[in-house]
């Protein structure tokens with residue numbers, strides 16, 4: 001099956017001479033949730049806008065299910081739904097009408113059934129006859145998603161879908177995004193929230209200063225980060241590590257012992273460590289396990 005999106009050698013220089021994208025090569029697989037992570041100004045929106053045909057690239061090609069996004073703009077565009085980063089929603093128009101209208105723009109025949117299913121999925125059905133300006137901020141964001149889905153696209157772009165959205169709503173949006181994936185929609189989202197990528201993405205791309213610096217399966221990234229650590233809080237401060245503990249990957253920080261778990265030897269090492277604590281009269285008052293997160297790798301990569 002063809003890739004949902006193929007980007008080859010894309011460069012972007014804005015008219016003021018600013019180089020926003022450098023030699024971007026990227027494939028987005030059909031049916032996946034792909035998260036594009038990167039700091040402010042990294043080039044995330046520029047890349048999304050280029051794929052969607054809103055911003056012109058200087059060099060390279062982009063194809064959407066094999067349709068070149070410039071030469072076959074119409075076909076490519078009809079396969080895409082975009083929820084832009086900035087949303088304007090002061091309209092007096094009714095919720096349901098705006099969805100019907102957008103669908104019409106793409107020359108799709110009216111389908112009350114489809115529109116109803118989308119509004120229900122996004123928990124907006126009760127609001128269907130309300131004017132857009134009377135919706136809450138979170139509802140407006142969901143309406144933008146409904147609008148982007150109005151013409152039944154196969155790929156949905158969400159540029160910072162949960163920026164400024166409270167924790168509960170963010171979680172419910174994640175659920176909705178996962179539901180869309182289950183319907184077969186390919187999802188590309190940008191985010192600053194590493195947790196977001198960690199929770200819902202299948203693959204993650206990290207972009208910094210216009211360059212893609214990493215694209216990988218989320219599970220592989222987390223596996224690579226691998227090693228967890230256990231922090232033992234001690235009842236008493238110790239100045240130096242007792243001899244018998246020195247062969248463990250362990251460091252002392254006043255009344256804390258930080259043990260870096262070696263996954264391969266975890267089962268053998270841990271019981272031994274606990275025994276050695278007892279042997280050295282080290283009294284543990286608390287144990288905390290710290291899992292590495294994407295944040296760790298992100299900080300690692302971006303500071304380079």
Ligand SMILES: Nc1ncnc2c1ncn2[C@@H]1O[C@H](COP(=O)(O)OP(=O)(O)OP(=O)(O)O)[C@@H](O)[C@H]1O
Nearest residue numbers: 014015016018020039040041042043044045046047
């Ligand atoms: N029209 C433009 N003219 C000149 N420079 C621009 C233009 N649009 C964007 N840029 C610059 O390109 C760079 C990338 O911007 P972009 O909006 O793609 O970043 P982003 O990764 O989406 O950031 P954010 O996380 O803040 O949304 C920034 O330095 C920005 O100032």
Ligand SMILES: [Mg+2]
Nearest residue numbers: 044045046085
């Ligand atoms: Mg942006």
